[in-house]
Amino acid sequence: MIEPVHLADFFTVFFSAAMVILFGALYALLFAFSRVGQRPGLMPLAYLSYLGLAAAALILARAANLHGPFWTPVVGLMLAGYLAAPHFIFRLCVDTHLVEDADESSLFPTRQGG
Amino acid sequence: MAALGIFDTANLNGGQRLAVKYFTVSLILFGAQILFGMLAGLQYLKPDFLYEVVDFSVNRTLHVNAMVVWLLYGFIGGVYWLLEDEAQHPVVGLWLGNLIFFILTLAVAVVVLVYLIIQVGPGEIESIWFINEGREYIEAPRWADIGIVVSVLVFFFNVAATFAKGRYTGVAGVLVADLLALFGLYLAGMFFTPNVSVDQFWWWWVIHLWVEATWEVLVGCIMAYMLIVTLGVRRKIVETWLYIEVALMFGSGILGLGHHYFWIGTPDYWLAIGGFFSALEPIPLVAMVVHAVFDSGVHKLRNSNHPALAWTIGQAAGNFFGAGVWGFMHTLPQINLYTHGTQWTPSHGHLAFFGAYSTAVIGFFYLAVQKSRGNVWMSGNIVGGWKWKWAMFWLWTGMIGMTVALLIAGYEQSQIERAMEGSTWMGYFAAQAHPWFTQAMNWRQISGWGFTLGYCLLVWDLLTIGKRETRPALAPQGEPATA
Amino acid sequence: MQTTPLWWASDSFWRKMAIWITGGSFIVLIFLTFDTLSYITAGGKQVPGYAVINQRIDYRFDAGKNRYMPVIGPEEPLFGKVLGEAEAEALVAKGKLTTQAKNCMECHTLLGNGAYYAPDLTKAWLDPAWGSKEVREQTMVDFLMNPSDKLHNVVGRRMPRLGITEEEARATVAFLKWMSAIDTNGFPHNFKAMDQSDPVQAPPAAAEPVQPAPPADAVPAPAQQ
Numbered sequence A: 001m002i003e004p005v006h007l008a009d010f011f012t013v014f015f016s017a018a019m020v021i022l023f024g025a026l027y028a029l030l031f032a033f034s035r036v037g038q039r040p041g042l043m044p045l046a047y048l049s050y051l052g053l054a055a056a057a058l059i060l061a062r063a064a065n066l067h068g069p070f071w072t073p074v075v076g077l078m079l080a081g082y083l084a085a086p087h088f089i090f091r092l093c094v095d096t097h098l099v100e101d102a103d104e105s106s107l108f109p110t111r112q113g114g
Numbered sequence B: 001m002a003a004l005g006i007f008d009t010a011n012l013n014g015g016q017r018l019a020v021k022y023f024t025v026s027l028i029l030f031g032a033q034i035l036f037g038m039l040a041g042l043q044y045l046k047p048d049f050l051y052e053v054v055d056f057s058v059n060r061t062l063h064v065n066a067m068v069v070w071l072l073y074g075f076i077g078g079v080y081w082l083l084e085d086e087a088q089h090p091v092v093g094l095w096l097g098n099l100i101f102f103i104l105t106l107a108v109a110v111v112v113l114v115y116l117i118i119q120v121g122p123g124e125i126e127s128i129w130f131i132n133e134g135r136e137y138i139e140a141p142r143w144a145d146i147g148i149v150v151s152v153l154v155f156f157f158n159v160a161a162t163f164a165k166g167r168y169t170g171v172a173g174v175l176v177a178d179l180l181a182l183f184g185l186y187l188a189g190m191f192f193t194p195n196v197s198v199d200q201f202w203w204w205w206v207i208h209l210w211v212e213a214t215w216e217v218l219v220g221c222i223m224a225y226m227l228i229v230t231l232g233v234r235r236k237i238v239e240t241w242l243y244i245e246v247a248l249m250f251g252s253g254i255l256g257l258g259h260h261y262f263w264i265g266t267p268d269y270w271l272a273i274g275g276f277f278s279a280l281e282p283i284p285l286v287a288m289v290v291h292a293v294f295d296s297g298v299h300k301l302r303n304s305n306h307p308a309l310a311w312t313i314g315q316a317a318g319n320f321f322g323a324g325v326w327g328f329m330h331t332l333p334q335i336n337l338y339t340h341g342t343q344w345t346p347s348h349g350h351l352a353f354f355g356a357y358s359t360a361v362i363g364f365f366y367l368a369v370q371k372s373r374g375n376v377w378m379s380g381n382i383v384g385g386w387k388w389k390w391a392m393f394w395l396w397t398g399m400i401g402m403t404v405a406l407l408i409a410g411y412e413q414s415q416i417e418r419a420m421e422g423s424t425w426m427g428y429f430a431a432q433a434h435p436w437f438t439q440a441m442n443w444r445q446i447s448g449w450g451f452t453l454g455y456c457l458l459v460w461d462l463l464t465i466g467k468r469e470t471r472p473a474l475a476p477q478g479e480p481a482t483a
Numbered sequence C: 001m002q003t004t005p006l007w008w009a010s011d012s013f014w015r016k017m018a019i020w021i022t023g024g025s026f027i028v029l030i031f032l033t034f035d036t037l038s039y040i041t042a043g044g045k046q047v048p049g050y051a052v053i054n055q056r057i058d059y060r061f062d063a064g065k066n067r068y069m070p071v072i073g074p075e076e077p078l079f080g081k082v083l084g085e086a087e088a089e090a091l092v093a094k095g096k097l098t099t100q101a102k103n104c105m106e107c108h109t110l111l112g113n114g115a116y117y118a119p120d121l122t123k124a125w126l127d128p129a130w131g132s133k134e135v136r137e138q139t140m141v142d143f144l145m146n147p148s149d150k151l152h153n154v155v156g157r158r159m160p161r162l163g164i165t166e167e168e169a170r171a172t173v174a175f176l177k178w179m180s181a182i183d184t185n186g187f188p189h190n191f192k193a194m195d196q197s198d199p200v201q202a203p204p205a206a207a208e209p210v211q212p213a214p215p216a217d218a219v220p221a222p223a224q225q
């Protein structure tokens, strides 16, 4: 089921795992800032962070022996999912806030007894 | 309403008065947690200290149980705090709530005294009923378990009935369902079995499904209320996002249980499930980051309570690092085989519990203090505002110091004890004697002093902030300052 | 300006999603729980019946599975007495109860969970530190009953006296022996179990069908500490 990490790779595993999350957050952060503030200049930096994420994920995959019929697809899914997540979430932000200016009574419940 | 800056419960509604009681005990138990943590930490450095008087196991039991109880008290307080506002109806069984508060607190005091004085019992079922259940975090003896369940049912009744009589909002719906799940799970930890695998299987239902699912959502509900009331964010949007959070948290958290089923006798398909859901785990965090940025760009927020806001931001960061980064570093089974049960685990446990939950409860404390003093000014230039900032600085510095020290110790242990020596008795002590380990224990203790200092400042600040303040609170955008 | 949000961004859509995702995950968890319980109830595929304490238990690397596995050996009754399944269960239950009443888990880890002040107990039964298999049982009982004068390590940590009676100590040893036979998916990795092979002149054991007998094991001399 798993091939345990080799002793020499411990540090690589910890470090690259942390980097996956940190770059993931940085990518999301820059992406959102770029869209919100209409600063297209930030977008290349966002994708650069994603590249960092992808590199960290691949290094992690190698060091943690994430190969074989189960783990390889998991890595693929991580790469695709993390790329798409900020896009998806941002759309969701925009669309959920469309009600913003129209709905003045929002401090009151939208449904009763529900 | 009493004069500004004077602590007076007349400023509060009935539920909020009860909440202040819970908050007070919560803050005291936080102090107890630190005291027993420091004693346990000291025993790493001086093993003969209090040996066979108050042993490490006793200090540690008190340390982790105090934590569970003070956080739960903070949550219960938080719920009572928002209940009347949210339901627009007085708490239905307030006198019962008050009665239960005293009974529960008395029970907690008795349990603590029994842990401290009686400590252990004979290997009979009576010991589990009256002294100690011997299962980390949920040691409370069975009689207390039953008392807790009863108290909690009363609490649940109060919440559900108040919402039912008043208005039943979206936040209310999530809150009620979540409380039901939270307390239902507790029952999974209440039976004896000789089978240690079965025992730990259900034990993790309580521990993991609390901290990585139901507690997260509970804090989410209270935060949602805070966003609506203190920042004037629109209810419909906040509620939609609460649902999104529930979907993401429960979607990744429930089967995320798998990361505790790697090595306890459970079948090896859990290695795959645990690994897979660990990979999903960053998604809720990404959602949080994007949404926070979006919100701060859309709303020009004016904040009426700076300490509470600072602790809320700290909560987001703490959750991100403690659960997100620290969690992901050791959660894949390929590496968890070596980090499992080393100082890696408490490194993550400390940062995650403090980052995700203590910060939130401290934020509620500040909200409560503000309103108890007649809704005084708590924005920029608070009189004596250095205290909350330094309290926050020392609590965080101490916590980060402890976490990093334990991380270094765990890194060494995972290699020497787990990988090289294969976790034998000799291997264990070889790792414990290694300079990286012994020095880390020193640094943990030093950082612990920093944390203790932060706690003292926090208590002082909570008792005095706003006292000499004469300005009323800043009204949040578009809303009169009624909360 | 829009009064009703897009369907996929509406609160009612996400309320339903929250309910379905939570409910769905929970149903999967229930299903997995039933399946897992069939593995972990005593006598299941990964957790042995209690009468396993009548046999020799070893822990070795399994090349096929690429991990360590418990190996159930010939009959080697605990304290020289063969027990029926019910008697064995009662003894292990007493031992487990003792570990809870004394709160072992707030210093030690069991199956890797608990506290980190003292060694992991998952394979304590097999630990070479007990000397040899001939003296192990009694050494363990003596230690549990009176550990405070037995300094085991350079860091000066000692287990306290917890008022464990002889009966409780024997039961605890039974519990530990039983626990060491649980198949924990290879945790702890690389554990060097005590040599339990019989002295060469001893007659061959009666029934040894489960033992794959890897040759590497026969070579080293009996481990001393």
Ligand code: HEM
Residues within 6 Å of the ligand: B136, B211, B212, B259, B260, B278, B281, B319, B322, B323, B324, B327, B328, B330, B331, B336, B339, B340, B341, B342, B345, B346, B348, B349, B350, B352, B353, B356, C112, C113, C114
């Ligand atoms: C706020 C959320 C969280 C809190 C409060 C928390 C707290 C804890 C605590 C206290 C433990 C130790 C339990 C024990 O005593 O044995 C633990 C273990 C663990 N946590 Fe978390 N955790 C959180 C989130 C996460 C997340 C998101 C992940 C994974 C991505 C994670 C992965 C783990 C793992 C793998 C272990 C087992 C460590 C071992 O093998 O010894 N945790 N957690």
Ligand code: HEM
Residues within 6 Å of the ligand: B033, B034, B037, B038, B039, B040, B041, B060, B063, B064, B067, B345, B346, B347, B349, B350, B353, B354, B358, B444, B445, B447, B448, B449, B451, B452, C114, C115, C116, C117
């Ligand atoms: C001065 C501050 C503190 C000190 C000195 C301290 C010390 C300790 C010590 C010595 C242990 C036992 C670890 C072991 O078994 O080796 C422990 C465990 C623990 N502490 Fe603390 N602690 C402190 C603050 C906190 C805080 C603020 C929290 C959470 C809000 C916390 C949560 C925990 C948890 C969850 C465990 C169990 C971890 C596990 O089993 O993995 N501690 N602490």
Ligand SMILES: [Fe+2]
Residues within 6 Å of the ligand: B208, B212, B256, B257, B259, B260
């Ligand atoms: Fe977990």
